[in-house]
Amino acid sequence: MITKFLIFTLIMFFSNIFGQEITGSWQGELDVQGNKLPLIIHIEKDINGYKSNFDSPLQGAKGIPFQKTVFQNNILTLDASNLGIIYTGKFGNDKIDGTFSQSGMTLPLVLIKKKGEETVIDRPQTPKPPYNYDIEEVSFENATDKNILAGTISQPKNFDKNAPILIMITGSGAQNRDEELFGHKPFAVIADDFAKKGIATLRMDDRGTGLSSKGKESDTSENFATDINSAVEFLKGKGYKNIGLIGHSEGGMIAPIVADKNKNVKFLVLLAAPGIPTSDLLQKQSYDIGKSSGASASTLETNKAVNQKIYEFVKNYNGNNLKTDLKPILISEFKKFPKGEIPAEQIETVAEKQASQISNPWFQYFIKFNPGVYLSKIKIPVLAINGSLDLQVSAKENLAGIKKSLEKAGNKNFEVIEFKGLNHLFQTAKTGNPAEYGQIEETISPKVLEKMTAWILQNKF
Known part of the structure; x- marks a missing residue:
C-alpha cells in the first residue's frame, strides 16, 4: 500500500507585519534520519492578509493550499491541527529559523528565500519515445x-x-x-x-x-x-x-x-x-515507519496500543454509525499520548478527521x-x-x-x-x-x- 507519507498539509498563520519581506517563495529541507525532504512555501497578499501554498517536489505535490497564516513579532507559526503538526520559526536576516514537530519527531527546519529554477527530478529509467514496440x-x-x-x-x-x-x-x-x-x-x-x-x-x-x-x-x-x-x-x-x-x-x-x-x-x-x-500489517507498518522516522519509544508503544484498540473496534463493529460511535473512543485514546504530542485543544478536531477517515467504506473493508x-x-x-x-x-x-x-x-x-x-x-x-x-x-x-x-x-x- 503505497501510503501518502510525509506530504504535509501545513496550516500557516502570518500577520501583516513585514509584508514585503515575508511574501514570495521560501524553501527548506527536513532531514528525516539522513533523508532530505525539500519543501517550498509560496506566500502572497490577499484581502485577509496573506494566502499561501506549498510544493513538495520529490513527492510530486504542487500548489497545495494552506488554510491560514499568522506572523507576529517576527515569529512564524505553522499549525496543522488535523495532523498534530507544529512549526515555529523566528524571522530575521532573510531566513526563518525554526523547528518542525510531528508524531514524536522534532526536526530543525530553516526556510530561506527561493532563488533560481524549480528542482529538476532525474528519473533515468522512465521510458522515452520512440518505442521499439x-x-x-x-x-x-x-x-x-x-x-x-x-x-x-x-x-x-x-x-x-x-x-x-x-x-x-x-x-x-x-x-x-x-x-x-x-x-x-x-x-x-x-x-x-x-x-x-x-x-x-x-x-x-x-x-x-x-x-x-x-x-x-x-x-x-x-x-x-x-x-x-x-x-x-x-x-x-x-x-x-x-x-x-x-x-x-x-x-x-x-x-x-x-x-x-x-x-x-x-x-x-x-x-x-x-x-x-491487514490489521496486523498496518500495526507493523506504523511501528516500523515511526521508529525509522525517529519517534520516541513511548510514542511508538502508545500508538501501537491505540491502533490495536481502534482496529479491533472497527473489525467487530455492528452499529449503524461508525463515525459517531468511534469519535469519543478516539478522543479518549488520544489523551493517552505523551504530553504535547497532540495539543489538548486540537484533540477533538483530530479525532473528528480520523473518525471520518476510518469510517470510510474502503478502510473498513481493508482493515477486515x-x-x-x-x-x-x-x-x-x-x-x-x-x-x-x-x-x-x-x-x-x-x-x-x-x-x-x-x-x-x-x-x-x-x-x-x-x-x-x-x-x-x-x-x-x-x-x-x-x-x-x-x-x-x-x-x-x-x-x-x-x-x-x-x-x-x-x-x-
Whole structure:
C-alpha cells in the first residue's frame, strides 16, 4: 500500500507585519534520519492578509493550499491541527529559523528565500519515445459497476497472443496507469522492460484518474477487483490467451481475489503484497515507519496500543454509525499520548478527521481483510517478491504468510523471494523509510526486472 507519507498539509498563520519581506517563495529541507525532504512555501497578499501554498517536489505535490497564516513579532507559526503538526520559526536576516514537530519527531527546519529554477527530478529509467514496440490506447466498461476504464497495451511487434500478457494493478490510493509517485513511473518502467523482452502488458488509470471515469464514494478493494476482472474479460475478447496479473501492494491483494473468481487468469506476480491480515500489517507498518522516522519509544508503544484498540473496534463493529460511535473512543485514546504530542485543544478536531477517515467504506473493508482467504485457494503459478527494507509491507512476515497460504492450497508452482536492500518500491535504499522514495533516482531495481521477466518466460502457463 503505497501510503501518502510525509506530504504535509501545513496550516500557516502570518500577520501583516513585514509584508514585503515575508511574501514570495521560501524553501527548506527536513532531514528525516539522513533523508532530505525539500519543501517550498509560496506566500502572497490577499484581502485577509496573506494566502499561501506549498510544493513538495520529490513527492510530486504542487500548489497545495494552506488554510491560514499568522506572523507576529517576527515569529512564524505553522499549525496543522488535523495532523498534530507544529512549526515555529523566528524571522530575521532573510531566513526563518525554526523547528518542525510531528508524531514524536522534532526536526530543525530553516526556510530561506527561493532563488533560481524549480528542482529538476532525474528519473533515468522512465521510458522515452520512440518505442521499439507497439502501443495501443484502449478503453472498456466494467460490466459490474458500469464505470469506464482507460489504459495502454504495450506489446512487442508481431506479438503472438499465446505469449504472456499481464494486467498491472496499482497500490492504495487513486493512481494513474504508470503508478506515478514522487516523479517515478514504475509501471511504465516495467511495461517498457517487459515489452523489450517479449512480454505484453495492460496498465490502466484507476477510477477517477487519467481517462478512467470516477467510481463511487463507497468503493472498496472488492469494487477495484471488478475493474481487473473486466480487464481480463476485455483481453480475452481481443484474443489474448495467456493472461496474468501483476499487482503491487494493495494491487497484490486484489490479484488473488480476481484469480480466485476468473479461471482465465493463468499466473500471478505479487509485488510487496499482503500475506497476513491487514490489521496486523498496518500495526507493523506504523511501528516500523515511526521508529525509522525517529519517534520516541513511548510514542511508538502508545500508538501501537491505540491502533490495536481502534482496529479491533472497527473489525467487530455492528452499529449503524461508525463515525459517531468511534469519535469519543478516539478522543479518549488520544489523551493517552505523551504530553504535547497532540495539543489538548486540537484533540477533538483530530479525532473528528480520523473518525471520518476510518469510517470510510474502503478502510473498513481493508482493515477486515485477510489475504489468506484467497491465497489459500490459488493453484496457478505465483511469483511473490519483496524487499528487505520494505517498511510498509514487511518482507519477512508477509512473504511467510503468502508461502503458508499457497502451501495450504497445494500449489506446486510458486516462488517467494526477498531482495536484500530494496524498499517498498523496489528501489535500492538505505533505510526503507518512505521519505527516501523521492530522493532515489532509481525507479525499480534491475535485479527485480530481470527476475520477473526470467520467471515469466521460463514458465509454461
